[in-house]
Structure formats: C-alpha cells, structure tokens
Amino acid sequence: MEYSPPLQQGILIKRYKRFLTDVRLADDSIITIHCPNTGSMKNCLFEGNRVWFSTSDNPKRKYPNTFELMENDQGQLIGINTGNANALAEEAINNNIIKELQGYDTLKREVKYGDENSRIDILLSSQSGAKCYIEVKSCTLLEQTGGYFPDAVTTRGQKHLRELMAMVQQGHRAVLLFVVQHSGISTVKAASHIDQQYADLLHEAINMGVEVLAYKVAMSTKGVNIETSCKFISMS
Missing domain, CATH: 3.40.1350.60 (Trna Endonuclease; Chain: A, domain 1)
Known part of the structure; x- marks a missing residue:
C-alpha cells in the first residue's frame, strides 16, 4: 500500500476529542488533522515527536489530512491508522x-x-x-x-x-x-x-x-x- 500523494511531516502537539490531532509544521504553523483511531492509543502518542499524515482531495472533508505514522522516542514507527x-x-x-x-x-x-x-x-x-x-x-x-x-x-x-x-x-x-x-x-x-x-x-x-x-x-x-x-x- 503506497502513500499517494506522499506523506507530509510535522510535530505532534496533542490529540483530543478522540478524532482530532494538532500538528506543528516546518514553517511553525499549526494544523488540525483527523485521527483515525478510536482506541486508547496507549504508548502510541509522543508529544514533540515526528508524525506523518496523508492528504485527501475530497472537498467534502472538514479535515483533509489523516494521521498515519508516529515516531516514538526510540525511533520506531507506529501505524496510527487502524483502518x-x-x-x-x-x-x-x-x-x-x-x-x-x-x-x-x-x-x-x-x-x-x-x-x-x-x-x-x-x-x-x-x-x-x-x-x-x-x-x-x-x-x-x-x-x-x-x-x-x-x-x-x-x-x-x-x-x-x-x-x-x-x-x-x-x-x-x-x-x-x-x-x-x-x-x-x-x-x-x-x-x-x-x-x-x-x-x-x-x-x-x-x-x-x-x-x-x-x-x-x-x-x-x-x-x-x-x-x-x-x-x-x-x-x-
């Protein structure tokens, strides 16, 4: 399963309301992306670490970006998108x-x-x-x-x-x-x-x-x- 278009990178600020995540981009701007994970995400969220997100071209989506990958303190990758x-x-x-x-x-x-x-x-x-x-x-x-x-x-x-x-x-x-x-x-x-x-x-x-x-x-x-x-x- 290839990511197309390529994933974008940011820094995790926080996840809240289960489905929302705030991410800081390289230009220091902050965006809110969709978190496709209904679980507790125990040991999967590391504020200040790198995240990667996909982008949808569906104009009906309120949040066009989707949280895909998280990097932990050991540099290991975690697949956030349970879907x-x-x-x-x-x-x-x-x-x-x-x-x-x-x-x-x-x-x-x-x-x-x-x-x-x-x-x-x-x-x-x-x-x-x-x-x-x-x-x-x-x-x-x-x-x-x-x-x-x-x-x-x-x-x-x-x-x-x-x-x-x-x-x-x-x-x-x-x-x-x-x-x-x-x-x-x-x-x-x-x-x-x-x-x-x-x-x-x-x-x-x-x-x-x-x-x-x-x-x-x-x-x-x-x-x-x-x-x-x-x-x-x-x-x-």
Missing part, C-alpha cells in the same frame, strides 16, 4: 503473503454473520464450500519488549471472539489475525492486565479451535505492507 489493517490483510492474502490463508477462491469484506449482529472483516471461500472467517485486529501497544492486544477494555472484541467460536462450532474455519503496526513489536499476546475477560475468552477460543495469526507490517513514509509473521504467545 489500514483490513486493507493490508486483504492485500497480503491476495499476494499470498499469509501462507496460512492460501488456497481459497474468493475474498469478501464486511459480510454479515453470527447471532450478535456482526460483520466479519474478511470471508474466504472456495468452490468446495469451505469457508474461513477472519477477524482482523491492529496491534500497536508495546510494553517492554512485547506487543499486546487490546490496549483498553473491548466489549466489541469480546463479541467478535464469541462469534468466531460459533463459526467453529458450525464446522467452519475461524481466524483471529493480528496486524502488527509497530516496528518495535516482535511478539503478540493477550493483554490480560488490561482486559482479563478478553484474555480468558481468547484462551477459550483457541481451545475451541479458533486459529490466531500475527503478521508484522513493514512501515516507511513511502508505504506500508504486511511482510513477515511474528510469534503469538498464548496463555499457558
């Missing part, structure tokens, strides 16, 4: 990057399913009738040397785990795919210290047959793409 995770996953599947998800004939996005009024991020199917339900999650929380999900209590994430378990019970394949948008993360595990219920549900889902995959995004100011798998550490 990219699904597109990156689709691109990687279509390009056969995710070896565990090869061999299907069709890919659909945002398909209604389950008993809790959900939409699956990606549904793979084959002519034989086999189906694979894939829930995509963006992982950006780095603590010490490991990555964690979620970064805040997530009742929505808990619902998605229940839906995946239900698909396994119906005889389908179900996958939870962590898209790691942080250059400093090399392993992923459930953040039981943040959301114990989610961690317990994930442990239950794994025991029931839900597969968990983690793939890391290669990030630069020119573009982002899923490149390599990384280790998911399950609860013992």
Whole structure:
C-alpha cells in the first residue's frame, strides 16, 4: 500500500476529542488533522515527536489530512491508522503473503454473520464450500519488549471472539489475525492486565479451535505492507 500523494511531516502537539490531532509544521504553523483511531492509543502518542499524515482531495472533508505514522522516542514507527489493517490483510492474502490463508477462491469484506449482529472483516471461500472467517485486529501497544492486544477494555472484541467460536462450532474455519503496526513489536499476546475477560475468552477460543495469526507490517513514509509473521504467545 503506497502513500499517494506522499506523506507530509510535522510535530505532534496533542490529540483530543478522540478524532482530532494538532500538528506543528516546518514553517511553525499549526494544523488540525483527523485521527483515525478510536482506541486508547496507549504508548502510541509522543508529544514533540515526528508524525506523518496523508492528504485527501475530497472537498467534502472538514479535515483533509489523516494521521498515519508516529515516531516514538526510540525511533520506531507506529501505524496510527487502524483502518489500514483490513486493507493490508486483504492485500497480503491476495499476494499470498499469509501462507496460512492460501488456497481459497474468493475474498469478501464486511459480510454479515453470527447471532450478535456482526460483520466479519474478511470471508474466504472456495468452490468446495469451505469457508474461513477472519477477524482482523491492529496491534500497536508495546510494553517492554512485547506487543499486546487490546490496549483498553473491548466489549466489541469480546463479541467478535464469541462469534468466531460459533463459526467453529458450525464446522467452519475461524481466524483471529493480528496486524502488527509497530516496528518495535516482535511478539503478540493477550493483554490480560488490561482486559482479563478478553484474555480468558481468547484462551477459550483457541481451545475451541479458533486459529490466531500475527503478521508484522513493514512501515516507511513511502508505504506500508504486511511482510513477515511474528510469534503469538498464548496463555499457558
């Protein structure tokens, strides 16, 4: 996924009202850009550090610029735009990057399913009738040397785990795919210290047959793409 037009650079002043971020440009002017991240963004915001943002040509947008990348104090890049995770996953599947998800004939996005009024991020199917339900999650929380999900209590994430378990019970394949948008993360595990219920549900889902995959995004100011798998550490 290439950035076109190229990203612009600034310095983070602050994020507020969840969706707004103030950025200082090289000429010392200040602009407000859209923050496409509804999460807590724990350990992802570093005031005074460099950020990069994209620009939309949609004249209807009140804030034409979108927060894409953040640099932390160690010089590591963090993908702020969680909306990219699904597109990156689709691109990687279509390009056969995710070896565990090869061999299907069709890919659909945002398909209604389950008993809790959900939409699956990606549904793979084959002519034989086999189906694979894939829930995509963006992982950006780095603590010490490991990555964690979620970064805040997530009742929505808990619902998605229940839906995946239900698909396994119906005889389908179900996958939870962590898209790691942080250059400093090399392993992923459930953040039981943040959301114990989610961690317990994930442990239950794994025991029931839900597969968990983690793939890391290669990030630069020119573009982002899923490149390599990384280790998911399950609860013992």
